[in-house]
Amino acid sequence: MNQPSLSRLHLDRTTRLRGVAILALLGLFVSLYLLLYRLGFYGSLLCGAGSCGVVQASKYASFLGFPVSGWGVGWYSAVFVLPLLALHPRWWRRSGSWPDRLLALATAGGLAFTAYLTSVEVFLLRAVCMWCVVSAVLTVLIFLLAMPWRVRHARA
Amino acid sequence: MAKKNARGAGGRKAAAGGGGGRGFYFAIAAVVVVGLVAILMARDSEEKTATSVLSVAETTAVEADPAAGTAIGPMEAPVVIMEFADFLCPHCRNFNAMTGRLLRQNHTGPGGPLRWVSYEFPLWPESVLPALAVRCAEEQGKYWEMHDLLFARVDSWRDESSPARKFAGYARDLGLDGRSFETCLDEQRYIGELMASRKYGEQLGVSGTPTLFFNGRRLEAASENYSYEGLERQILAAADEPAEPE
Numbered sequence: 001m002n003q004p005s006l007s008r009l010h011l012d013r014t015t016r017l018r019g020v021a022i023l024a025l026l027g028l029f030v031s032l033y034l035l036l037y038r039l040g041f042y043g044s045l046l047c048g049a050g051s052c053g054v055v056q057a058s059k060y061a062s063f064l065g066f067p068v069s070g071w072g073v074g075w076y077s078a079v080f081v082l083p084l085l086a087l088h089p090r091w092w093r094r095s096g097s098w099p100d101r102l103l104a105l106a107t108a109g110g111l112a113f114t115a116y117l118t119s120v121e122v123f124l125l126r127a128v129c130m131w132c133v134v135s136a137v138l139t140v141l142i143f144l145l146a147m148p149w150r151v152r153h154a155r156a
Numbered sequence: 157m158a159k160k161n162a163r164g165a166g167g168r169k170a171a172a173g174g175g176g177g178r179g180f181y182f183a184i185a186a187v188v189v190v191g192l193v194a195i196l197m198a199r200d201s202e203e204k205t206a207t208s209v210l211s212v213a214e215t216t217a218v219e220a221d222p223a224a225g226t227a228i229g230p231m232e233a234p235v236v237i238m239e240f241a242d243f244l245c246p247h248c249r250n251f252n253a254m255t256g257r258l259l260r261q262n263h264t265g266p267g268g269p270l271r272w273v274s275y276e277f278p279l280w281p282e283s284v285l286p287a288l289a290v291r292c293a294e295e296q297g298k299y300w301e302m303h304d305l306l307f308a309r310v311d312s313w314r315d316e317s318s319p320a321r322k323f324a325g326y327a328r329d330l331g332l333d334g335r336s337f338e339t340c341l342d343e344q345r346y347i348g349e350l351m352a353s354r355k356y357g358e359q360l361g362v363s364g365t366p367t368l369f370f371n372g373r374r375l376e377a378a379s380e381n382y383s384y385e386g387l388e389r390q391i392l393a394a395a396d397e398p399a400e401p402e
Contacts, residue, residue, distance in 0.1 A: 018180045018183075021180075022180075022183050025184060028191075029187070029191030032195065033194075046198055056281065124343075127347075127348075
């Protein structure tokens with residue numbers, strides 16, 4: 001039977017959830033950095049290669065009246081806390097528990113939003129922000145680790 | 157019962173301490189420490205290096221472009237003044253009202269001695285929209301009119317949460333196609349040119365506004381250099397100098 005290649009990594013649920021928490025914590029600091037810049041804590045961004053100025057100054061840097069980086073802080077915080085809840089003794093082995101389901105939902109939503117932001121950067125702004133790329137990579141990795149199909153393979 | 161006990165004990169071990177749990181908590185602590193230090197160090201290096209919002213580093217993907225400025229005056233004028241300005245900078249407003257606008261009015265006509273090139277140099281995220289507004293007005297041939305109007309009316313739009321509507325009103329006042337102007341502003345059509353203008357300033361060492369370059373030479377921020385009389389004297393003196401033989 002052909003299984004997705006990632007399932008051959010044989011990461012158990014605990015390892016995957018821990019991975020999600022650590023990646024989310026990294027993302028939380030990236031978002032926090034961008035949010036602090038937006039709030040005026042920093043006068044400039046350390047951007048290396050990229051056009052952070054163009055991206056951060058654009059209208060797409062806000063969503064529903066709040067800075068995108070603020071949404072990022074909230075999302076990464078949730079994605080950090082949910083695996084810790086799922087790892088709590090009360091739910092540690094139940095892959096169908098509500099923290100797992102909520103995590104799957106949150107990571108799918110995060111991936112969709114990241115796809116939207118990345119397409120805005122590439123096709124509309126034609127400018128790429130290094131920190132946005134870092135966040136996008138983290139979001140994809142988090143999604144791959146958190147999705148329930150991985151749980152089913154791990155249990156199989 | 158046995159099953160329950162096994163699950164309870166194993167569960168606590170796997171979830172809390174055992175099975176690499178200590179490594180996990182160590183990794184969490186390490187990320188927190190490194191993250192906090194990085195955030196504080198970024199603030200520290202920021203204070204040491206720059207006060208600008210959009211530094212050279214963050215716009216490295218944008219090419220600095222001397223042609224990103226907007227010029228008025230004869231191509232062959234003996235004096236070229238480049239001005240880097242921010243629409244939210246009070247000194248820029250005063251300079252435009254007392255000096256820049258009058259010099260352009262009096263010396264950039266046909267056969268005049270002055271060519272004036274304006275470069276937007278947004279210092280804050282809020283400075284981007286007015287800079288885009290003048291670019292959108294330029295698209296319809298009214299750059300300088302919008303430029304002077306935004307400076308003159310800065311008090312009425314500066315505190316707006318979204319001044320785009322006001323800018324569209326100004327555009328209509330100037331006889332521009334309001335809908336086309338709004339579309340241009342909304343899609344940030346000239347953000348690339350704006351950043352290229354800013355980057356050019358950074359390449360020349362501009363860090364504050366207004367900054368003037370007189371025939372390529374940076375003018376120090378002494379009041380004489382930025383007064384109407386002082387600049388006009390320099391312009392007329394340069395215009396009277398015989399051209400250097402080629």
